[in-house]
Amino acid sequence: MTNTTARATPRAVRMAQPLAREVVEEIAKQYGVCIRPIALRRLDTYTGKVETIDVPCGATLESKCPPCAKRNRQLRMAQCREGWHLDHEPVNTPDEADTYQRYLVELRADAQAWRDEAEKAGEDTTDLDAAIGDLDDEINRAGMRGTVLGRTTGKRSRSTRRRQDAPDLPKRTMSATTLGRTFTSPDGKTFRPSMFITLTLPSYGRVRRNGAPVDPSTYDYARAARDALHFSKLVDRFVQNLRRVAGFDVQYFASVEPQKRLAPHLHMAVRGHLPRAEIKQIAAATYHQVWWPSVDQVRFEGEHLPVWADDVGYLDPETGEVLPTWDEALDELDQDDDAEPLHLVRFGPQLDIQGVLAGTTDADTCIRYLSKYLIKSIGDAIDPEDEAQRLHAKRLGAALRYEPCSPTCPNWLRYGVQPKGAKSGMIPGRCRGKAHKPEHLGYAGRRVLVSRKWSNKTLTEHKHDRRTWVLEALGLPDKPTDPHRYVWRQVRPGDPGLDPIGVRLLRSVHERQRWRNHLRELEARVSGEPAQDLSATRPAA
Numbered sequence: 395m396t397n398t399t400a401r402a403t404p405r406a407v408r409m410a411q412p413l414a415r416e417v418v419e420e421i422a423k424q425y426g427v428c429i430r431p432i433a434l435r436r437l438d439t440y441t442g443k444v445e446t447i448d449v450p451c452g453a454t455l456e457s458k459c460p461p462c463a464k465r466n467r468q469l470r471m472a473q474c475r476e477g478w479h480l481d482h483e484p485v486n487t488p489d490e491a492d493t494y495q496r497y498l499v500e501l502r503a504d505a506q507a508w509r510d511e512a513e514k515a516g517e518d519t520t521d522l523d524a525a526i527g528d529l530d531d532e533i534n535r536a537g538m539r540g541t542v543l544g545r546t547t548g549k550r551s552r553s554t555r556r557r558q559d560a561p562d563l564p565k566r567t568m569s570a571t572t573l574g575r576t577f578t579s580p581d582g583k584t585f586r587p588s589m590f591i592t593l594t595l596p597s598y599g600r601v602r603r604n605g606a607p608v609d610p611s612t613y614d615y616a617r618a619a620r621d622a623l624h625f626s627k628l629v630d631r632f633v634q635n636l637r638r639v640a641g642f643d644v645q646y647f648a649s650v651e652p653q654k655r656l657a658p659h660l661h662m663a664v665r666g667h668l669p670r671a672e673i674k675q676i677a678a679a680t681y682h683q684v685w686w687p688s689v690d691q692v693r694f695e696g697e698h699l700p701v702w703a704d705d706v707g708y709l710d711p712e713t714g715e716v717l718p719t720w721d722e723a724l725d726e727l728d729q730d731d732d733a734e735p736l737h738l739v740r741f742g743p744q745l746d747i748q749g750v751l752a753g754t755t756d757a758d759t760c761i762r763y764l765s766k767y768l769i770k771s772i773g774d775a776i777d778p779e780d781e782a783q784r785l786h787a788k789r790l791g792a793a794l795r796y797e798p799c800s801p802t803c804p805n806w807l808r809y810g811v812q813p814k815g816a817k818s819g820m821i822p823g824r825c826r827g828k829a830h831k832p833e834h835l836g837y838a839g840r841r842v843l844v845s846r847k848w849s850n851k852t853l854t855e856h857k858h859d860r861r862t863w864v865l866e867a868l869g870l871p872d873k874p875t876d877p878h879r880y881v882w883r884q885v886r887p888g889d890p891g892l893d894p895i896g897v898r899l900l901r902s903v904h905e906r907q908r909w910r911n912h913l914r915e916l917e918a919r920v921s922g923e924p925a926q927d928l929s930a931t932r933p934a935a
Contacts, residue, residue: 415896422899425906426461429899433885433892440879446891448898454841456769463769469856470842471765474647476856477849478663478761479588479752483572484850491538498533502542505529561679564672566641572847574642574666587667587749590760593632593677594659595621596742605654605775606782615793618657619836620684620737623799623829625650625658626839627682628739633845635676640668648843651767652775654783656790658837661764663750665848670747677745683735687723689798693810694822700807702818708807720801720814768841773833787835794836796822799829864909 422429431448438444453459454466491499509522530541577585599613607613629648637644648662694700700708700717708717718726727733750757767774776787798805801814808822829838849856885892 418896418899418903422903423460425903425910426465427899427902427906428459428462430459430462431895431898431902433889433898435883435885437881437883438879439881446885446893448902454769455771457771457774460769467765467769469853469860470768471761472860473844473849473851473853473856474663474761474764475757476851477645477647477844478665478750478757479586480573480665480849481586484847495533495536495538498529498536498538499542502526502529502533557681557683560681561675563635563639563676563679565638568637569642572643572645572665574640574668585751587751589664589667589673590748590750591662591664591673592659592746593629593662594653594742594744595625595657596740598655598657601655602782603654604777604780604783605656606780606786607655610786610789613789615789616797618790619793619797621739622658622836623794623797623838624682624684624737624739625660625837627684628680628741629660629839629843631682632676632680632741635680636664636668636673639672639676640666642666643847645845645848646843647764647845647848649764649768650772650837650839650841650843652772652835654775656775656787656835658772658835662843663760663764667749673747674745677741681738681740684737684739685724685727685733686736686798686801687727687806687809687811688736689809691810692808694808699821702820704818707816708812708820717807717810717812719812719816720806723811771833772835772837772841775835787832790835791832794830797836799825799827799836799838803827 419429428448428450430451430453432451434447434449436445436447450462450465451459452466453462456463505522505526509519509526512519512522533542574586574588577587579585595618598607598615598618600608601613602608629650633644633646645665646662648660650658650660653659698711701711703709706716707719709715710717748756748760750760773787777783796805796808798809803813803825804820805822805825806813807820813820827838828834829836851859
């Protein structure tokens with residue numbers, strides 16, 4: 395009877411019916427349940443119990459997992475809000491080394507002395523080097539940051555003399571504070587204002603309202619591509635100059651977003667206040683010079699590409715000449731007194747500066763704006779239905795294809811230079827770096843930039859604060875667990891003991907329903923109002 399009815403239903407009607415599996419996924423999104431959970435098998439070494447637990451995938455992009463992306467956005471908003479208008483110095487003092495950590499360092503000193511003696515005696519130090527490497531790893535596992543040797547190689551640098559076409563900046567004596575100035579109004583109220591700054595790149599040609607160029611033939615795609623590649627370094631220079639002029643350790647929370655013309659720009663919440671004229675002066679005086687080998691001449695392309703030789707590197711296919719290594723190319727550049735940087739990137743004249751006070755609607759609006767695009771990829775700025783915008787993105791991608799994105803980029807072979815850490819199989823135009831992926835449009839830096847003393851917490855610590863609040867609201871204990879009690883193993887797809895994803899999502903939705911109902915009950919008790927309708931899936935208490 396059922397099969398006959400199904401066959402009698404017209405195809406158009408059946409295709410219009412929602413798929414049950416998709417409805418499950420939509421309900422999971424509504425309840426904030428991860429739709430791509432990672433299954434982990436947990437063994438309790440105390441009881442011997444084995445169970446499978448779904449862990450959220452932790453995706454930050456809405457296109458991959460909307461619930462996880464939304465959760466990450468809310469954490470970032472909390473991080474921004476908590477650190478923006480601090481009125482006290484964040485405490486950031488390292489702990490004293492414990493007995494075991496001191497013992498490890500002393501043992502490391504002995505190991506170094508044994509290695510030095512063996513090397514002087516001309517003995518093989520392979521085993522000692524391996525033991526020292528294991529000891530360095532144990533030092534980090536014991537809770538110490540960095541390495542005992544610190545920097546072991548010299549840092550390559552060129553002259554720091556400012557360019558003649560860049561205005562000079564005032565430099566104030568640095569004070570050991572992260573807080574800005576306070577101002578007192580005539581009625582005696584004290585204010586500690588902060589700033590919200592938006593920085594953009596310069597123009598590459600006239601564009602329409604959708605961001606596509608008016609005349610693509612005159613639009614400077616080459617400069618747009620290089621500016622996007624090195625935008626993160628320009629932001630670093632701006633922060634350095636900002637701190638020098640401010641005279642204190644300026645703290646910031648910033649996000650990088652795409653404009654309609656597909657160029658990256660920066661929104662930055664800054665703790666403290668500087669005059670607008672000084673901010674404009676800092677932006678105008680900030681630049682970044684890229685001291686890399688020249689790419690003006692294409693030496694290898696098409697079928698004529700360098701060939702790899704073991705223990706030698708890449709060779710010219712015709713002459714057999716070994717191509718200069720990355721360090722050799724930079725040495726040659728350093729010896730040329732008339733050398734010019736490969737690229738010079740600066741901010742454009744458009745600059746927006748707003749003063750913001752704590753606890754105002756402006757502060758909340760700025761925080762929401764800062765986190766607006768964090769759940770979207772930079773490439774999401776492209777409207778797939780806008781032909782002009784799609785062609786604009788395609789031309790930008792073409793300009794990026796053979797542009798070196800880093801010292802390790804295979805594109806250096808195109809210009810006769812071996813990439814740093816060269817290895818077999820490198821082909822120009824096929825770099826797997828983040829900057830060359832279409833969804834990043836040349837920008838390979840981090841989307842969220844947070845200074846170390848912003849809220850004095852890591853994102854993990856903010857997650858723990860959120861978890862603690864939920865557990866307290868649900869009346870569940872938050873006791874520390876013995877880290878050696880559980881053994882975790884990832885469950886591979888296709889494992890016969892792993893339930894289908896639909897079943898796992900249904901279980902997670904049911905669990906989330908119980909949590910929500912319990913929270914509603916608690917809110918009703920506090921407010922003195924009767925509890926609202928409970929889910930039919932949960933028995934009444």
